Amino acid sequence: MAITSANQLELLQTAEAVAREKMIDPDLVIQAMEDSLARAAKSRYGSEMDIRVHIDRKTGRATFTRVRTVVEDEALENYQAELTVAQAKQYKPDPQVGDEIIDEVPPVDLGRIAAQSAKQVILQRVREAERDRQFDEFKDRKGTIINGVVKREEYGNIIVDIGRGEAILRRNEKIGRESYRPNDRIRAYVKDVRRETRGPQVFLSRTDPQFMAELFKMEVPEIYDGIIEIKAVARDPGSRAKIAVISYDNSIDPVGACVGMRGSRVQAVVGELQGEKIDIIPWNEDQATFLVNALQPAEVSKVVVDEDAGKIEVVVPDEQLSLAIGRRGQNVRLASQLTGLDIDILTEAEESSRRQAEFAERTKLFVDALDLDEFFAQLLVAEGFTNLEEVAYVDLDELLSIEGVDEGTAEELQARARDFIEEQNRKAIEAAKEMGVEQSLFDFEGLTPQMIEALAKDGIKTLEDFATCADWELAGGWTTVEGKRTKDDGILEKFDLSLEDAQALIMTARIQLGWVDPSELEAEDEAEEEEVEE
Numbered sequence: 001m002a003i004t005s006a007n008q009l010e011l012l013q014t015a016e017a018v019a020r021e022k023m024i025d026p027d028l029v030i031q032a033m034e035d036s037l038a039r040a041a042k043s044r045y046g047s048e049m050d051i052r053v054h055i056d057r058k059t060g061r062a063t064f065t066r067v068r069t070v071v072e073d074e075a076l077e078n079y080q081a082e083l084t085v086a087q088a089k090q091y092k093p094d095p096q097v098g099d100e101i102i103d104e105v106p107p108v109d110l111g112r113i114a115a116q117s118a119k120q121v122i123l124q125r126v127r128e129a130e131r132d133r134q135f136d137e138f139k140d141r142k143g144t145i146i147n148g149v150v151k152r153e154e155y156g157n158i159i160v161d162i163g164r165g166e167a168i169l170r171r172n173e174k175i176g177r178e179s180y181r182p183n184d185r186i187r188a189y190v191k192d193v194r195r196e197t198r199g200p201q202v203f204l205s206r207t208d209p210q211f212m213a214e215l216f217k218m219e220v221p222e223i224y225d226g227i228i229e230i231k232a233v234a235r236d237p238g239s240r241a242k243i244a245v246i247s248y249d250n251s252i253d254p255v256g257a258c259v260g261m262r263g264s265r266v267q268a269v270v271g272e273l274q275g276e277k278i279d280i281i282p283w284n285e286d287q288a289t290f291l292v293n294a295l296q297p298a299e300v301s302k303v304v305v306d307e308d309a310g311k312i313e314v315v316v317p318d319e320q321l322s323l324a325i326g327r328r329g330q331n332v333r334l335a336s337q338l339t340g341l342d343i344d345i346l347t348e349a350e351e352s353s354r355r356q357a358e359f360a361e362r363t364k365l366f367v368d369a370l371d372l373d374e375f376f377a378q379l380l381v382a383e384g385f386t387n388l389e390e391v392a393y394v395d396l397d398e399l400l401s402i403e404g405v406d407e408g409t410a411e412e413l414q415a416r417a418r419d420f421i422e423e424q425n426r427k428a429i430e431a432a433k434e435m436g437v438e439q440s441l442f443d444f445e446g447l448t449p450q451m452i453e454a455l456a457k458d459g460i461k462t463l464e465d466f467a468t469c470a471d472w473e474l475a476g477g478w479t480t481v482e483g484k485r486t487k488d489d490g491i492l493e494k495f496d497l498s499l500e501d502a503q504a505l506i507m508t509a510r511i512q513l514g515w516v517d518p519s520e521l522e523a524e525d526e527a528e529e530e531e532v533e534e
Contacts, residue, residue, distance in 0.1 A: 027057075030055050030057065032124075033055060034052075034053045034054060034055055034062075035053075037053040037055075037062060037064075038051050038052055038053045038064075041053065041064055041105070045066070045105065046080055048078055048080035048081060049066055049080045049081060050066065050067040050068070050069075050080075050081040051064065051065070051066055051067075051105070052064075052065050052067055053065075062107060063104060064104065064105045064106070064107050065102050065103065065104050065105065066102070066103045066104075066105050067081070067100050067101070067102050068080075068081055068082060068083050068088075068100065068101045068103075069081065069082050069083075069098070069099070069100055069101075070082075070083060070084070070085060070088045070095050070096065070097055070098060070099040070100070070101065071083070071084065071097060072084070072085075072097055073085075073086075083101065085097065088101055131195075135193065135195050137164060137165075138162075138165065138190070138193045138202050139193045141190045141193070141202075142190050142191075142192065142193050143189075143190065143210065143214075144189075144190055144214065145187060145188070145189055145190070145211070145214045145215070145218065146162055146167070146187075146188060146189075146190050146204070147162075147185065147186070147187050148160035148161055148162040148163070148167060148185075148186050148187075148188070148204075149161045149183060149184070149185055149186070150180045150181065150182055150183060150184040150185075150186055151166065151182060152182060153180070155171075156171035157169065157170050157171055158174070158180055158186070160186055160188070160204060162202065165202065166202070167188075167190075167202035167203070167204050168201065168202070168203055168204065169186070169188055169204040169205070169206065170203070170205075172207070173188075173191070173203075173204065173205040173206060173207050173208070174206055174207070175206050175207060175237045175238040175273060175274045175276070176237065176238035176239075176274060178206075178238075178274055187272065188204035188205060188206050188211070189204065189205045189206065189208050189210060189211035189214060190202060190203075190204060191203045191204060191205040191208055206237070206273075207235065207237035207238075209233035209234060209235045209241075210233065212233055212235060212241055212243065212269065212273065212276075212278070213230045213233050213243070215268075215269045215272055215273070216230060216243065216258060216265075216269055217230075219260070219265045219266075219268050219269055220257055220258055220260075220265055222247075222252060222254075222257045223245075223258075226248070227247065227248055227249050227252060228245055228246070228247050228248070228252065228254045228257055228258070229245065229246050229248065230243060230244070230245055231244045231245065231246055231283040232244040232283065232338045232339075232340075233338075234334040234335075234337035234338040235276070235334075236330055236333070236334060237273075237276065238273070238274050238275075238276055239276060239277070239330065240276065240277045240278075240279070240326075240330055240331075240334060241273075241276055241277070241278045241279070241334070242278075242279045242281055242294060242334045242335065242337075242338050243258070243278060243279070243280055243281065244281045244282070244283040244290070244293075244294070244338055245258055245280060245281070245282065245283060246282070246283040254280075254282060254283075255280045255281075255282055258280045259280060266278055266280065279296060279297075279334075281293045281294055281296065281338070287305055287312070287339065287341070288303040288305055288312075290339060291303055291312060291314065291335065291339050291341070291343070294334075294335040294338045294339055295314065295316075295324055295331065295332070295335050297323060298316060298320045298323040298324035298331065299316065299317065299320050300314055300315070300316055300320075300324075301315045301316055301317055301348055302314075302315040302351075303315075312339075312341045312342065312343050312344070313343075313344045313345075313346060313351075314343055314344070314345050314346070315346050315347070315348055315351045316345060316346075316347060316348070317347070317348055318347045318348060318349055321345065321347050324345050325345060332345055359378075359381055362377075362381045362385075362386060362387075363377045363378050363381050364377075365387070365388070366380050366381070366385075366388075366391075369388055369416075369417070369420045370388075370391070370413065370416045370417060370420065371416065379402060379403075379404075380402070383402050388417045388420060388421055389417075389421065391413060391414065391417040392414055392417035392418045392421055393414075393418075394414075396410055396411070396414070399413060399414070424449075424450065425448070425449040425450070426449075428448075428449035428450045428452065428453040429442070429449045429452075429453075431453050431456075432449065432452045432453045432456045435453075435456040435457070435461065436456070436461050437452060437455075437456045437461045437462075438461060438462045438463070440462055440463035440464075441455070441460075441461065441462060441463050441465075441466060444463055444466070444508075444509060444512070445508075446504075446505050446508065447505070448495070450495070451492050451495055451497075454491055454492060454494075454495075455491060455492070458491045460491070463509055463512065463513060464513065466505075466506070466509050467506060467509040467510045467513055467515060469491075469502075469506055470506075471499050471502040471503045471506060472488055472490065472499065472502075473488075473490065473491060474490050474491055474492045474493075474497060474502040474505070474506070475490045475492065475493060475497045475498055475499045475501070475502040476488055476489050476490030476493035477490070477499065490502075
C-alpha cells in the first residue's frame with residue numbers, strides 16, 4: 001500500500017467513517033493513522049530514527065519527515081536522531097541546543113506485515129478513544145436511573161445493553177430471586193462507573209436504597225421540583241422499606257404527595273421493586289419524634305435518648321413488642337438504618353423491672369458505702385443521685401434541698417462519701433503498683449485510680465501502652481459481622497467513658513509522648529471547619 005494521490009482522500013474518508021461509527025473525534029483517528037505510518041516508516045528507515053508523519057486534514061496528503069535534535073557534544077548518543085552543534089551548522093547558520101533539524105523523506109510502501117501492524121495501531125487507538133468517550137458519557141450518569149436491555153447472563157450476573165456500551169448487574173444487586181431473559185427490558189440505578197484496563201465498567205443496582213429514592217423522584221413531581229425532600233431511605237430489598245420525607249411547603253402533605261391519588265404513585269414504585277412494601281414516614285428534626293414515626297405501625301410509650309452513646313431506648317406496650325421488632329427484627333432494623341441510631345426496644349414490664357433493679361443496686365451502694373439505713377439510701381436514689389462521686393462533690397445546697405436533711409447531716413454524708421472514695425483510690429493505686437504500672441500512667445490527667453487498675457488488669461501499664469489503644473477498646477462499641485451486630489466491651493466502659501472522651505484522652509497521651517504534633521491537629525481541625533462552612 002503506497003500513500004499516493006489515488007488513496008489520499010480515501011484516508012480521510014476512512015477516518016470520517018470510523019469516527020462516525022465509533023462516535024469519536026475524526027482527528028483522533030487521523031492521529032492514529034499518523035502514528036501507524038510513522039511506525040511503518042521506522043521499520044523501513046531504521047528504528048533509531050525519529051520519523052514523523054503528518055496527514056493534511058484537507059487533501060489527505062501524508063508527509064514523512066526525519067527529525068534530528070541538536071545536543072551537546074558529550075550528550076550525543078543516537079547518531080540517527082541527534083547531532084552536535086557543529087554538525088548542525090551545515091543545515092542552519094546559528095544552531096542552538098534543542099533545535100530540531102527537519103528533513104522530508106520519501107513516502108514508504110507498506111508491505112503486508114507493515115500494513116497489518118499499522119492497522120493494529122489504528123484499531124488500538126480507536127478502541128482507547130472509544131473507551132474514553134464511553135467513560136466520559138457514563139460517569140455523569142452515576143447516581144441516576146438508566147434503562148437497558150438484557151443481553152446475556154454470566155455466572156448469575158446480568159450484562160445489560162445501555163445503548164453506547166454495556167453495564168453489569170451483579171447477582172447480589174438483584175432484588176430477591178428475580179430473573180431475566182435476553183431482550184428483557186430492565187431499569188436500574190447506576191451505582192458506580194470505573195475506568196478499568198478493559199474499558200469503562202458501569203455497575204448497576206436494584207437493591208441500593210437510592211434506587212428507590214430516584215424512583216420516587218420520577219413518580220412525584222414535588223420531589224423533582226425540590227418542594228419535598230427525601231431525607232433518609234432504608235431497605236430490605238424485595239421485602240420492606242422505609243422512606244422519610246419532608247415538605248418545604250406547609251400546604252403540601254409530604255406523605256400524601258408520595259402516596260398519590262388512591263396510592264397510584266407509591267404503587268408504581270412498589271411494582272418496579274417486585275412488591276416491596278414501603279412505609280412513607282414524615283421526617284422530623286427531633287430524634288425522638290422521628291423514631292416514633294420510623295417504628296410505625298407499632299405504638300411507642302416512651303423514648304429515652306442517650307446522645308453521648310448514640311443509643312436510644314424505646315418502651316412499647318407488651319402487646320406491641322412483636323410489631324415493633326417486626327419479622328426477624330426487620331422493623332427495628334430498618335428504623336435503626338433510617339435514624340442512624342442503635343435502638344433497644346423494651347416492654348413496659350421489662351423497663352419497670354430494670355428500673356427496680358437499678359434502684360435496688362444504687363440503694364445497696366449507699367447503704368454499704370455510707371453506712372445509711374435503707375430508707376435514707378432510697379431517698380438519695382429517688383432524688384437522682386446515682387453514684388458516690390455525686391454525693392461527695394455536689395453543691396451542699398442540693399443535699400439540703402432533700403426533705404429532712406440539715407446542714408450537719410449533709411456535711412457528714414459528704415465526708416463519709418469522700419472517705420470511702422479516698423480509701424477505694426488508695427486500694428486501687430496499691431493494686432495497680434503491684435501489677436507493675438509505671439508512674440507515667442499515674443501522672444496522666446484524666447484517669448482515676450480505679451481506671452488505672454482496670455487498665456492494668458488488661459495489660460496496659462505504661463503511657464505508651466495507653467496511647468496505642470483504640471477508642472472503642474476503652475469505651476466499647478458495636479461491630480457488625482455478616483449482618484449481625486455484636487457488642488465489644490470496653491476496658492473503661494463501666495466508668496461511663498464515651499467514645500469522644502476516649503478519643504480525647506488517647507490523643508492527649510500521643511501528644512505528650514511526642515507522637516503527634518498539636519499544630520498539625522489544629523490545621524486539620526481548621527480545614528474540617530472550612531469544609532463544613534462551605
